């Protein structure tokens with residue numbers, strides 16, 4: 210079974226940037242990775258430099274509409290086969306990794322049927338990968354609802370602010386309350402000025418009881434790439450943020 214790595218934290222702290230660089234670092238070692246963009250504000254594809262056709266949210270919507278309208282299913286397919294066929298459209302296949310974009314869930318309709326199929330489908334596809342890396346929104350909605358598989362490694366990303374640390378403190382408490390029981394949790398403090406952790410931030414990390422894994426520097430090149438619309442995971446291997454992500458990868462309990 211693949212190792213599931215979930216990245217979570219407040220918006221704008223660098224989750225997607227870290228996720229993208231992590232995916233690059235994992236595939237560089239020849240591992241098969243399923244990247245899942247589970248943030249409704251999906252932009253992992255931009256950090257990776259991948260064009261996407263559609264999202265699961267859009268497909269789910271189409272399926273729900275068809276069901277509502279009583280549209281016929283193509284001949285020779287069961288309802289389930291058709292739904293699975295449609296949903297596979299949200300998987301973008303690359304040589305070294307695949308990307309699945311969850312997208313938004315519009316409307317208040319019942320998605321239980323498609324969510325159930327999706328869970329089963331991810332369970333089946335999942336076996337083809339060494340790692341599943343999930344870029345989450347702060348609420349971990351897809352994981353808490355059980356649509357995405359259980360977390361093995363939880364990476365909490367914060368910027369270098371007390372509020373960022375408090376926000377990941379809340380995510381960590383929620384993970385406890387939901388009994389998600391990741392085997393490993395690590396805090397990444399991103400965008401540290403000169404790569405140095407401020408004393409006040411260190412104090413807040415202690416107050417929140419979070420296990421510090423890595424400090425990543427504020428970096429002009431990463432910022433520039435993003436501002437110029439270039440995939441920030443393409444920065445040079447010598448880039449300090451990219452190097453920091455490689456360092457943190459070496460600290461994770463990754464079998465094999």
Ligand SMILES: Nc1ncnc2c1ncn2[C@@H]1O[C@H](COP(=O)(O)OP(=O)(O)O)[C@@H](O)[C@H]1O
Pocket residue numbers: 218219220221222223224225226227399400425426427428429431432435436441450
């Ligand atoms: N270490 C860093 N140095 C400079 N800019 C960064 C760094 N990490 C992230 N950014 C920039 O901050 C913004 C938010 O990052 P992003 O990864 O999209 O955050 P999130 O996914 O948490 O919302 C982006 O413009 C990104 O390029």
Ligand SMILES: [Mg+2]
Pocket residue numbers: 221224225226248252344
């Ligand atoms: Mg993001």
